[in-house]
Amino acid sequence: EHHLRLARLLFDTMPARDAASYNILLTALAARGRVAEALELFDEMPEPSVRSWTALVAGFAQSGRPADALRVFRDMEGAGVAPNEVTVVAVLAACADVGDLDLGRKVHGYAKRQGYSRNVLVCNAAIDMYVKCGCVDAARGVFDAMDGRTVVSWSAMICGHAMHGEGDKALELFAAMRRRGMLPNGVTFVGLLHACSHMGLVDEGRAFFESMEKDHGIAPEIEHCGCMVDLLSRAGHLQEALEFINGMPVEPNSVVWGALLGGARLHRNVEVGEEATRRLAVLDPGNDGYYVVLSNIYAAAGRWEDVARVRRAMKLRGVKKTTGWSAISVGGTVHEFAAGDCAHPQAAAICETLDGLLEEARRRGYAPDTSVVLLDMDDGEKERVLARHSEKLAVAFGLMATPPGTTLRVMKNLRVCSDCHAAMKLISEITRREIVVRDRNRFHCFKNGICSCRDYW
DNA sequence: CTAGGGTTAG
Incomplete structure (x- = not known):
C-alpha cells in the first residue's frame, strides 16, 4: 500500500512518462484489485499495447475479480488487439473462475490456432478451465496431448478428476506419474486426498497422508489436514476426526472445523456439530453458513426448539442467510435464478415444465425431502418451496431453451440441496439429458438417473 | 537489469 502510493507519486511527478x-x-494497481484506478490510468494512456491490456486482464484475474478481467478482455477484442500467450492464460483462469465454458472454448481454440499449444502454462490453464467448466473429459484430452507436462499439469489433472468424483482415475494418474519418475508436490497430495475423500477410501487416504512425509519429504500442511478431517468425518469416523484435529501439526482453521461440521450433519451427530460450531463462531464469526448447517442438524434430530434458538442467535448477531442462486448459460447469455424466482420473462412456462417433470419423477419414486426446508410451515407448503429451488428452475429453463440431447451446465453458489440432488437424477433419466451441476466445491454429473458422486457427498 | 502467466482441502 505504502509502496504503491510512492510509485504513484513518482509517476505523477515524472517529467515524461513512456509506455x-x-x-x-x-500492473501494480490491477494486481491489487484496484479496478477503478487501474481503468482510469489505462484510459489516460496514449497508446495501450497488448501488454497494457494484459496487465489489466491478468491483474484482475489474479486478484479475485474474474468478471472484471473478462469485461476488459471483451473490450480488448473490440479494440482489435490480438491476445498473446500471457493474455490467454489469464483469460482461461478467469473463465475457470466464473465457469464460462463458451468463452473458454473460444479462447482455447484461438490459442491452438496461434500455436500456443506447446506452451505448458497455456495447456495447464486450459486443463483447469475445462475441469471447472464441467468438461473433465476435454481437460483430459488436453492433458493427454501435451508433451512437456510438469508437476503442475499432473496435479491439475489429478485435482480435476477428484473434483468430478473420478477418484479411481486420479489414483491411476498418480501411479502413471510415479512410473514416469515425476515427483509429486504438496498440491498433488491435496488432489489425491480429495479423491480418496470423495470415494470413501479411508485406508488409502490415511496411507497417502503417512507417505507424503515419509516417502516424499513433503510436510503436511493445513490443506492436507483439512482433507483428512473431511475424509474421516464424511466416512462417519467422527471421533477419529476430532482426535486428528487435536493432534494436528498446525493450528486448525475454519475449513478444518467446517469439514467436521459437514460430517456431523451427514451422520446426524448433534454433539460433534455443536462442538464444531462453537469453534467456528470464534474462527469465522461473520459466516452464516455454519448456523444454517447446525440448525439442519437440529432439524434432522427433530429438535425444533434448538432450531428456533439458532435462528434467534443468527438474528441477534445480524447474520443473514446467503440467498442461493443457480445460473445456466444458454446461447451465450447467462440466466440466473434465485429460489422461488418469478423474475424471468419465461417464468410461467418454466414452472409448468418443472411441475410436469416433478410429477413424472414422483411416478418413478421421487418423494420430496421436506427436511431440508428450515422454515416453519406445513409439509404442503414445504413441498411448494422445494419445487422452486433455484437449481430446479435453472434446469427446467435449460431443458426448454436447448435442443434435445444438449448437456446442461448449471452453476450454484451454495451446495446443491439433497432434494434437488434426488430430483436431478430422475430428471436426467426422464429427459435423457446429461446435467452437470457445479457446486460450491465439486461437480455432480447426472446421467441416466445416476450421479457421478454415487450419492457419497 | 522495461512489466505479464498455470495446480490446492469445507
Whole structure:
C-alpha cells in the first residue's frame, strides 16, 4: 500500500512518462484489485499495447475479480488487439473462475490456432478451465496431448478428476506419474486426498497422508489436514476426526472445523456439530453458513426448539442467510435464478415444465425431502418451496431453451440441496439429458438417473 | 537489469 502510493507519486511527478512507466503502475494497481484506478490510468494512456491490456486482464484475474478481467478482455477484442500467450492464460483462469465454458472454448481454440499449444502454462490453464467448466473429459484430452507436462499439469489433472468424483482415475494418474519418475508436490497430495475423500477410501487416504512425509519429504500442511478431517468425518469416523484435529501439526482453521461440521450433519451427530460450531463462531464469526448447517442438524434430530434458538442467535448477531442462486448459460447469455424466482420473462412456462417433470419423477419414486426446508410451515407448503429451488428452475429453463440431447451446465453458489440432488437424477433419466451441476466445491454429473458422486457427498 | 502467466482441502 505504502509502496504503491510512492510509485504513484513518482509517476505523477515524472517529467515524461513512456509506455513502460504506465504499464508498471497499471500492473501494480490491477494486481491489487484496484479496478477503478487501474481503468482510469489505462484510459489516460496514449497508446495501450497488448501488454497494457494484459496487465489489466491478468491483474484482475489474479486478484479475485474474474468478471472484471473478462469485461476488459471483451473490450480488448473490440479494440482489435490480438491476445498473446500471457493474455490467454489469464483469460482461461478467469473463465475457470466464473465457469464460462463458451468463452473458454473460444479462447482455447484461438490459442491452438496461434500455436500456443506447446506452451505448458497455456495447456495447464486450459486443463483447469475445462475441469471447472464441467468438461473433465476435454481437460483430459488436453492433458493427454501435451508433451512437456510438469508437476503442475499432473496435479491439475489429478485435482480435476477428484473434483468430478473420478477418484479411481486420479489414483491411476498418480501411479502413471510415479512410473514416469515425476515427483509429486504438496498440491498433488491435496488432489489425491480429495479423491480418496470423495470415494470413501479411508485406508488409502490415511496411507497417502503417512507417505507424503515419509516417502516424499513433503510436510503436511493445513490443506492436507483439512482433507483428512473431511475424509474421516464424511466416512462417519467422527471421533477419529476430532482426535486428528487435536493432534494436528498446525493450528486448525475454519475449513478444518467446517469439514467436521459437514460430517456431523451427514451422520446426524448433534454433539460433534455443536462442538464444531462453537469453534467456528470464534474462527469465522461473520459466516452464516455454519448456523444454517447446525440448525439442519437440529432439524434432522427433530429438535425444533434448538432450531428456533439458532435462528434467534443468527438474528441477534445480524447474520443473514446467503440467498442461493443457480445460473445456466444458454446461447451465450447467462440466466440466473434465485429460489422461488418469478423474475424471468419465461417464468410461467418454466414452472409448468418443472411441475410436469416433478410429477413424472414422483411416478418413478421421487418423494420430496421436506427436511431440508428450515422454515416453519406445513409439509404442503414445504413441498411448494422445494419445487422452486433455484437449481430446479435453472434446469427446467435449460431443458426448454436447448435442443434435445444438449448437456446442461448449471452453476450454484451454495451446495446443491439433497432434494434437488434426488430430483436431478430422475430428471436426467426422464429427459435423457446429461446435467452437470457445479457446486460450491465439486461437480455432480447426472446421467441416466445416476450421479457421478454415487450419492457419497 | 522495461512489466505479464498455470495446480490446492469445507
